[in-house]
Amino acid sequence: MSLCRPRELLGNTWVLLAGLLVLFPRALAAPGPVLKAAAVGSSVLLPGLENIILRDSLCWEFLNGSGPRPILQHRGGVLPPALHAPYAGRAVFHPSNGSLLLEDVQESDSGTYRVTGGRESLEFQLEVLQPVSRPQLWASSLVARATGRVVCEVAEGRVGSITWRKDGQPLSPDRVSWLSSSCSVLYLRPAKRSDCGSYSCNASNGISWQETSLEVTIEGGELWRWLSCYTCGLVCIACILEGTAGVLWMWEEGPSVAVILPEITLSYLTVVTFLVATTVIFQPADFSHLKSRKAQRTMGYAAPGAVVAVVLSSSFLIKSIHQRHEGGCTEFMDVTILVASTAAVAALPLLAIGLCYQRTQGWHKDNDGSWTDKVSSFEMSQPGTKDTIPS
Structure with a gap:
């Protein structure tokens, strides 16, 4: 008696494997459901089994949480079988290949569809979606x-x-x-x-x-906004006062090119600094839309240029006033105290700006804290939400 029969042993092995494939086809193959996505109101074709023939029995069903819901039962032949509600009138079955066409699908049609024929079966995971709107x-x-x-x-x-x-x-x-x-x-x-x-x-x-x-x-920042508004506003007022002084000077001394040219410049700077001050407070985002180099330089040099123009014009007027007083017998008044007191009064708004800035910063911190608390409480109440975008 031979202890080694390789041909018989190999043949028995193949027989055993074939028997396992027949007994446990789903356990060995076990393919997952085929994923399909469709828009609301469209039609979806669910293909049948590959090895189906006309005389084979075929069953389509819809799987949901309460159990399988039958769609149709095909027992062979070329005539299409009757469809169960609610698929009657909105589904078409093709006996030649066993496929199922779903028409005018809705979100309620989302779920798993299974086709079974003999020992074969195939599942489709259908997701019916509304198109997303523009965010x-x-x-x-x-x-x-x-x-x-x-x-x-x-x-x-x-x-x-x-x-x-x-x-x-x-x-x-x-x-x-x-x-x-x-x-x-x-x-x-x-x-x-x-x-x-x-x-x-x-x-x-x-x-x-x-x-x-x-x-x-x-x-x-709020400090930048308030300081910019204060600086441009103060320069705008200085331009207006200096222009008024020049007009009064020409009223008594007569028109002069040395005064007319600065008056035109001061008028232009008054308009620009006023627009900058109001824009900084009410529409600061508008500065980001300034793409022109010329416009950016105009905004940037408006306040410093106005200060230079005011200083030069004031020096000219003070010198003219001093010359007129030298022609009389009255003493010229020293304006040092007047200038110092005016500068001190002009600096008082800086204190108010600092206090407003501190209060605004505290408001921002409280607002950020309340927003963070709202986000945290909302995320805790939503067990399905994540801190990051899901893949």
Whole structure:
């Protein structure tokens, strides 16, 4: 008796493997469901089994939480079988290949569909989605060295993911939090000059995507705003007073080119400094839209140029007044005390600006703290939300 029969042993092995494939086809193959995404109102074709023939029995069913719901039972032949509600009239079965066409699908049609024929079966995971609407992108008050936020919110459609970009480059997910499935917040902690730029928010799901961009500027802070407004406003008032003094001088001495030219310059500087002061307070973001070099230089040199013009004009008028007093017998009044007291009074608003700045900084801190508390409480109440964008 031979102890080694390789041919018989190899044949028995193949028989054993074939028997396992017949007994446990699903355990060995076990393919996952085929994922499909479709828009609301569209038609979806679910293909049948590859080895189906006309005389084979075929069953389509919908799987949900309460158990399988039958769609149709095909027992062979070329005539299409009757479809069960609610698929009658909105589904088409093709006996030749066993495929099922779903028409005018709705979000309630989302779920798992299974086709079974003999010992074979195939599952489809269908997700019916509304197209996402264009995101709404807005920013909180962005001040240098304070916490800033850029919010992206989608009004319609189930959002699968939200991604952020700055100047075309993707941003780190560590800076992003999800307040809900359709709202994402980008944090600037703390906001700085390098954060200025174009931010875009891309919302997408399995069937659509939309993107919105926003130009973000960082203000120099409340102190910068108030000091700029005070400086330009003070220079504007000085230009007005100096221009009035020049007009009164010409009223008595007569027109003079030495006074007319400075008057024209002072009038121009009065308008520019007034516009700069009001824009700094009410519309500081408008400065970011100034792309012209000429406009930027005009804004930058307006206040210093006005100071030089006022000093030169004042020197000319004081010298003229002094010459007129020398022609009389009265003593010339020393204006040093008057100038010093005027400078002291003009410096008083600086104290008020400092106090307002301190109060504003405290308000910003309280506002940032309350916003952080709201975000934390919202995230704790939403067990499905994550601190970062899901993949």
